[in-house]
Amino acid sequence: MHQKVQKSGKLLQFAILLISTVLLLLPFRLNASILQKAKKSKLPWQIQADGLNYDSKNKIYHAEGHVSLTSGDKIIKADRITLNTITHIAHLVGNVYIKVGRDWLKGDEGEFNIKEETGTVKNGIIFFYDQHVYIRSAIIEKTGKDTYHLEKGTVTTCDGEKPDWKFKFDQMDVKMSGRGEARKVSFNVGGVPVLYTPYLSFPVKRERKTGFLFPRYSNSDLNGFGISTPFYWAINDHVDATIYPNYYFDRGMMMGVEFRYKQSEENLGMFRFDYLSDHKNDDELAEAGYPRQRKERWWWRSKSNFTLPMDVKGRLDVDIASDKYYLREFDIGQVSWDESDFAFRKLLDRGLDNDKSVLARESTLYLTRDWELTHLGLEMHYWDNLDRSYDEYTLQQLPRLALNIAKQKIGNTPFYYEFDSEFMHY
Known part of the structure; x- marks a missing residue:
């Protein structure tokens, strides 16, 4: 009898803590995205590759094999990159890797406007170094100066391909200077969904500020x-x-x-x-x-x-x-x-x-x-x-x-x- 009461007490204590956590959920702080974090610089972009051709008529670079674009602390890598110097749009194919500072993004393919620092990456994952947060998404789109749209993804702080827990979402829109909104959100532990909400709104903090973390x-x-x-x-x-x-x-x-x-x-x-x-x-x-x-x-x-x-x-x-x-x-x-x-x-x-x-x-x-x-x-x-x-x-x-x-x-x-x-x- 004593063991049953003790077990029930532990269950109640755990349930209260879990519910309170969900209520406090997501006042977490993320750095500005790696596609936006670095201050705009006048440093020129440099391109390197195993093979590099320039179409002078259309002003387009075609690069293949260990291709990298660098400007200051910004690095863009892919198996193949086509860069239009008029539109400033780089098309990226294969093993896409974008890094600014110590934050990085990886994906299968995408495009990036090196002037506006906007773009889209498919089947990508972002890692925010300071917060140790991973966001995986089928579509990662930077739509403006500090706005993002993501589709069919997960959020976790766990390392590895199989995290102990994660939040799954159908769509997420984030304004780095304001709030984020996610739809069809579920909380999963060990691959099993334990909580669900059709809509979740949360503050996003870029500055160093007192508050609950993720x-x-x-x-x-x-x-x-x-x-x-x-x-x-x-x-x-x-x-x-x-x-x-x-x-x-x-x-x-x-x-x-x-x-x-x-x-x-x-x-x-x-x-x-x-x-x-x-x-x-x-x-x-x-x-x-x-x-x-x-x-x-x-x-x-x-x-x-x-x-x-x-x-x-x-x-x-x-x-x-x-x-x-x-x-x-x-x-x-x-x-x-x-x-x-x-x-x-x-x-x-x-x-x-x-x-x-x-x-x-x-x-x-x-x-x-x-x-x-x-x-x-x-x-x-x-x-x-x-x-x-x-x-x-x-x-x-x-x-x-x-x-x-x-x-x-x-x-x-x-x-x-x-x-x-x-x-x-x-």
Whole structure:
């Protein structure tokens, strides 16, 4: 009886969370489309191909084989491109690829007006890098400066050809500075439609603004169905935070937070922390190959670049987890190793130091001071060994000090000197 009541309570809690998510649905922010995002530039378009012919009478380029059109950060590629220099329309055939910044669009064929930056792509997929959102559509049409029309498509934040969840729509019209409207919309989990609405209107936000992000869903045998409703907080121009409650039907509520700051290219950082009081049955965990080590589960990872007085530069990377199975059990969505590594590379151009299978998690501190011909560096490494199955001391490297002086001439003499030294304490 107690188990039935507990199960009913979990179902009710899950239903309330799901309904509230749908009600909040789609106040998500997308960047301006990759066909519109880049500022119009006076940079000329350049064309390259394996084979290139020019019809001087009609002023048309015929290009075939690894064809690319480039202008600044805008790239258009296809197997074949026909470019009319009078109408500015490029006809694209085969393996169409359009990229502006870090957003991209792929499709089978289409046409693009390189002057007006309007066009159509058939059987296409758009990826918005900043929001990690994929939109697939039979027809992707940019109809104006910031308006789009899409037909028979899907929207998801999941990677891969078979996403855990997606929204399917028959038609969608979007005005990037206003709202979007979708018709015949269904929400699908694991390929199964669970919700349907004939019409959905949603705001589209291009600017950095506080609000709910696109909800995310997951499903696995170990964790059950999962739902996350991230809330983005634009604290100021240089600092933001994202709070993401993740509810797992078989595990309970995992609370997560991401904090980012960027004062300059040399002073920036991000930390992520997730915490779960695990409700999973011990026997079920053991049967799945993850015997219970502790009920309180968490993972802290952070990376930062900073400067100190006297032109000292520093880097601090921290990676500490509650137990050795955490990174294997929670491998989907914001809490996963893959997405954290992606986020760190995106902000700091470096990912996590250790793969998710490594049990000795490494944290490091680097301090450096450079002169014209001299380098002084301090390193500290700490390994947190998550394998508690045997009693063995983990060797630490605290600290390492290095002084390097490049080869240089001694005054006006014909002699040179250089110096390399290193001190290390274990």
